[in-house]
């Protein structure tokens with residue numbers, strides 16, 4: 001019933017599309033590869049004009065939210081203007097030159113970026129939304145179990161708490177010590193915690209509070225061996241390190257646009273591998289795997305165009321170069337932080353389990369919130385204090401907008417405030 005109405009509406013709009021929009025300047029929402037070449041902050045060069053941050057502000061908290069570059073924001077706003085020039089045609093019409101069609105092309109680009117098929121990718125609002133879509137898109141029986149860790153972010157764990165409450169599912173957690181860096185031990189702990197009732201292993205690709213890179217390929221392989229689904233929260237990975245979901249071998253992978261990709265706020269992605277499509281059925285795909293299917297409704301199309309521009313920018317720089325830049329900055333921070341006696345650096349030393357995030361525990365007499373506020377108010381430096389349930393401390397997450405000078409300024413400020 002619905003699909004007949006849907007089809008006729010779509011046919012009507014599609015028929016109108018190309019002719020009626022006429023001189024629509026859709027180049028504004030199409031890839032133009034601008035801004036990629038000089039987007040890494042090289043030594044001694046100030047690239048702050050590419051961003052909208054106030055002069056002098058040092059943003060070292062991309063892991064919470066990335067600063068969207070002007071070039072991406074401009075494309076977002078251009079798409080928004082075009083959408084508003086003819087809302088119904090632009091948002092519903094599937095002619096080549098509508099915003100909706102450009103959004104579908106973003107989905108294709110994003111799929112290529114993550115190494116999957118376009119039909120395996122759902123555009124979401126954020127990682128939390130994507131993780132909830134997985135949990136709610138599965139059929140559950142009381143007593144089934146989800147295996148995860150005690151280091152997950154709420155955005156990757158509350159969906160399982162919800163399923164536990166509603167369906168009587170049991171959530172098991174393996175413990176990961178704050179300063180644990182050895183991936184083989186972690187994999188063994190997962191293996192030992194699997195029970196015959198375990199249906200899902202849910203784990204972060206990069207642990208939010210410490211930056212520990214988790215052995216996802218090994219955990220996925222373990223899950224497959226035991227007939228379990230592996231669901232990955234990739235909020236702290238995509239845009240920071242190269243990610244290929246097929247190579248990782250997981251069944252589902254959730255991520256955000258608005259962190260390391262530096263895309264507009266309110267964008268995310270969910271990969272559901274076609275082989276897991278019987279087990280994980282996002283409600284948004286009930287009417288087909290298209291953006292804006294009737295089962296998904298109208299989405300924030302201009303933001304998605306911005307997401308496409310942000311991915312295109314990362315592709316232009318190259319994820320290997322992005323990762324290398326982040327690691328060099330965090331290693332510089334790591335080396336200097338380990339010399340400050342009052343701090344205990346808990347992130348991995350430079351090596352295979354390190355990422356751009358570096359975190360420290362503070363002594364009990366220094367409150368992380370107070371330190372965070374002081375660093376901003378006195379030094380113009382933005383860092384994240386850790387959630388107290390994890391530890392009293394802070395995290396730096398340098399990215400492509402940051403330079404060595406930013407790390408040195410943060411370290412100088414920390415030495416002044418912490419001693």
Ligand SMILES: Cc1ncc(COP(=O)(O)O)c(C=O)c1O
Nearest residue numbers: 126127128153155156208235256
């Ligand atoms: C590991 C992890 N998962 C999920 C989230 C939530 O992200 P979002 O707000 O995009 O849902 C975060 C945010 O910091 C995170 O670090």
